[in-house]
Amino acid sequence: MARPYHRRVVRFTMFLASAAFVALLAPAVLAGMPQSTDDGARTVPPATEGAYRWLDPIIDLRALLVGSYVDPIDAPAMQRAAMEAMTKALGDPYTVYIPPADEGAFRRQLSGSYVGIGVELDLDDGRPIVITAIDGSPAMEAGILAGDTILSVDGKSTEGIGAATLESLLPGAPGTVAALVIRRADGNERTLNVPRRVVETPSVKGILRDADGWRFTIDPDRRVAYIRIAQFNDRTLAEVDAALARIRADGVSGIILDLRDNGGGSLTAAVGVVDRFISEGAIVSIRGRGDTGRTWDATSSPEDLHIPMVVLINQGSASASEVVAGALRDNGCAKIIGTRSYGKGSVQDVLQLPDGAGTVKITTARYYLPSGTSPHRAVGASRWGVEPDTGFRVPMTEQESIARAAARQLREAGGAVASPPVIWSSSASITRVAHDPQLAGAVDAIQGYLDMVEWPVVGDLSGDVGAGNDELRSSIEYRRRLLDELHKTDQAISTLRGGGAGVDDPILGNDASLIDGAVELRDRDGHVIGRWIVKDPSALRTGIGASAIPAPEYTPAREPEGK
Structure with missing residues (x-):
């Protein structure tokens, strides 16, 4: 007979850009849903007779070990290992048990500011793989790239490492150094010493920063604007609105929206950004197991309905970035340029277990673009993420990516002007001086459309086949x-x-x-x-x-x- 008791857990929903663990999470990852009060608390379902039968062999094994093992038993460690094993058995790196000892670090990461190196990570074959290095973080400055696999931290191998264990290795005191051994996507291994410091989550940026702030106009003659969203958080919509107000005041005929290396963040912010550019239609929907889900539709009346737009994406564009890119294209608002996005399309609930037993993060839903497809990358899948449009795929080499990141950091920090300076209306100059052939392709595309009212081919025609070739x-x-x-x-x-x-x-x-x-x-x-x-x-x-x-x-x- 079932035991008729209920236990309450504190719940909030996360639309995570990273995976089973992150080295940086912003408060805006809560997808616009507040942390629940008593009214929003979820009740643990009552245990059934079947559940108790399921536990019987575990209880029996524990009793045998406690009573017969030759050395004293660490019962809390056994319990923690059993709970971690339950989540690992699902084969989902986004579902993870966080023991009480690691809850503090997990909550600090949710605050939007923490001491660490600034990377967002996923699990791949039992190893942490970089989704993206956070803008302006020590990881980005050290040259860590999307797709890098972290092999060891401070001499400790990451093979088969648990989420909680890795989270305890990457953060640390300001000024300390994380000694990383990484493996590039091409198999080349490197050793990097990355200093830890306070990492903040940036949001909206322009093409460069000077004494007057961000500059958003990239081609004054054709009135083409450039907006880069580094991460979706609680500041994104206000900063996007401020940027749009500035470029509208100057007059705007085309927009380049750069979502490269944006690991995601707030679903609310992502939906709001899309809503700034479409007046009707679906933006995104989420569906869980056995439910009808929820759909977000456009609700605003934007001023710039017919302004041509291109969206830049790459392997580091994940989650909320994929929502924005996919929704803008599916609604006929934008062309997609770059390379295939990461493929992260799941939603997690974070539940605090009763009696101080820890926290569990559970995948409860997947999100779907207006086309009805989910960008989520399933095991063994050949298609995932958001693909560039045909003729708009522009791959970059590792060397180009490193050079682009270094040049971008310099100009965004208000550093010395490149010599010769970049002529932002010239794709040749952008490629040669800014080391950014993808942005050069976006400029060519917008300029070609404004001049000829027809989208030119600016990349190869291979589409997802090209992504596979990469x-x-x-x-x-x-x-x-x-x-x-x-x-x-x-x-x-x-x-x-x-x-x-x-x-x-x-x-x-x-x-x-x-x-x-x-x-x-x-x-x-x-x-x-x-x-x-x-x-x-x-x-x-x-x-x-x-x-x-x-x-x-x-x-x-x-x-x-x-x-």
Whole structure:
């Protein structure tokens, strides 16, 4: 028989840009929903007979361990591990148990200001991966990029690390240094020493900052404006309104909205931004398991309904950024330029358990764009996120991304003017001096539309196939680096076996010049299967060394002439 008691938990809803954990959360991630009072508290469902049966083996196991284990038992640690295991078993990095000892750090992160390095993280194959480095944060200044995997923090491996454990490693006292080992998307590993300091959450910015504040006009002759939203928080709408008022006062004919490296934040702010540019139609909806959900529709009457707009996105654009980009495009208001967004489309409830037992963050819903699709990236999915429009995909290399971030930080901080200065109405100058081919493409697109009343092609035409090619190239580069490491290991093994210098390449020899050489593969009967030109000697040496041995002296049957 069920035990008829109810327990109350404190609840609020989060529209998180990050994943099972974040190194920075703003108060605006509450999606416009206040932390609940007694009226909003959720009651833990009464335990059923089935629930107690489910607990029986766990209780039995605990009793056996407490009564029979050779050493004293740490019962609280066992309980914490059991609760963490329950959330991990769901396979959802966004659902996590936060034990009482870590609740303080979790709440401080919700305050919008904390001491740390300033990154938003996800879990990928048991490792923390960077969604984005927060604007102006130590992480951004150190060159951390979206897609970087954090391998260790202060000498402690992150493999299989829990959310709560990582959250305790990244924050720290101001002035202390977090020693990180990261792996780039191409497989290259780097060691970075990142100082910890107070990290604030920025929101709206212009193209550069001078003594008079932010400058939003990027092309005065054509009256093209540029607005960058670094994160959606409780200041976003007021700052967007102030920026729109300034550019409208100067006259505006086109808008570039930059959402790159914006990890998300407040759903309320995201909906409000879209509402500034459309007068009717759906913006976003959220649906949970077995409910009809809720839809946010446009409610305002914006002044700029027919002004052409382009929205810049990249891999670091997540969650609320994907809502804005997807809703503006689905409502016919904007073109999307850049690369595919991150693919984060879930909503979490944060529930405080009774009796001080900790907090649990649970995925309770997913959000859907006006087109009916969710940008959320499911395991094994080939499509996710928000894709650039056809002809508007503009990828960037790692080197370009680092150079762009450095140049942007300098001008946004009011630093020295680049020499030569950037001519913001010139896409060539933006590419050459600001190191930003994506922004250059956005400028070309707006200018082309204003001049010809037709959207020009400013990027490649591959669409989501191109996005897949980007990942393919990164994977190939990663494989090449792994093969290099394997080759070095083979050399070390040869040295150890020989007890001395060893032979670097016992199969192909050390002096063989292989670049642009030819490889011919024959089957056991001597028939030619294929011929290849060598472009990567190290990969060839490693591949042969790992999978082949020198053949005995014999002459295989030659392929008959003419075949």
